[in-house]
Amino acid sequence: MKIVVIGGTGLIGSQTVALLKAAGYDVVAASPNNGVNTLTGEGLTEVLQGAQVVVDLSNSPSFEDTAVMNFFKTANENLMPAEKAAGVQHHIALSVVGTKNLQASGYFRAKQVQEDLIQASGIPYTIVHATQFFEFAGGIVYMSTADGKVTLPDANIQPIASKDVAAFMAQTAVAQPANAILEIGGPEKFDMAAWIKQYAEATGKNLVIETDANALYSGAAIEADTLTTSNAVYLGPTKYADWIAEPANQR
Template structure:
């Protein structure tokens, strides 16, 4: 089968491309730096010619509220229109666990707008809701940093490694459309403040965590249900220690 991966050169995209190519499929890693741009439409028609399946793994380059909404609306409309013209049989999008619960956040409003476009499209689809990636722990700590303190919510999270996400995306790509949402998560449920504290300690970061129930996550206040999956999610196998032991180190 021909499978096009939008965002195919990114963290999840590149790993998913590798997995599907190993299974013998023709896989196109589509992104602006390979000449495919879902905002301008450049290269979309050519990339999708003869495609059976499209995975949308792209993310907004800016997290400003207006930019995120414009990105997901414009990209979603252009991509779905091009897929309809190419008679694509399955559209798959990677989204976030808790999207519908976190509409205080401009980022999650953008993701919900993307999901609504998919549900209204005539193309069979699967939306994958993932929990937070371990690889983004540093970025999660930054917005709450004041001096040498990191203010973080104690809400529960169930983080997942990018390798487990890529495994799940490859599996979904080769399965029939579910016409709904599936959830994926890591093996350990832990408080966000505790998890980032473990990460800072493991990286010898001098900052300390301040537990703050009102600390915002991408602009939204959290509770213990905000970022965790519901019943029967697909669970990855890689926990924090195993992930950290093999993760590339940032200077």
């Protein structure tokens, strides 16, 4: 079985490709670096020839509203017809838990457009909604910092290790299409501020961390459990305290 992984050189993509190759599958890591560009359509016909499964793990290089919408809309308008022409039998995409409830955010509006295009394509599909990755703690600090303070919503978060996401994506690539959205998350639910404090302590960052019931997440208001799973089919086994204790993860 030939599996094409779009975004196969990124954080989740590279780990997913490695797992599938180790299991003996014919896997192609497709990215602009090796001549496959979903935004322009370059290389799609060639890379999809003979492919049964496509796993889309790509992400926009810019989270600015117009750029991110252009990325997901254009990429999928190119990708889905190319897959249909090639006879692809299963399209898998990685999205985010809470997407429908975060439509005030340009990023999540773009992810919703991606999901809508997949569901309308006629190709059997599985959309995986994952919670935020452990590796994204620093990104949350960056986008939540103003005037020297990290101001976070009064909400919960259920982060998951990227290696556990990759393990689930690899399993999904060789399973039957669900024709549905599947939720996955980490094994523990944290108060967001408590999680970021744990990250700061482990990485030696001196951060002033506050909670504000009116604070936004990626430009959108959230409720207590917007970022947590409601019906998870898989909970990653890796606990955050064990993961962040590894020196390689303390960035």
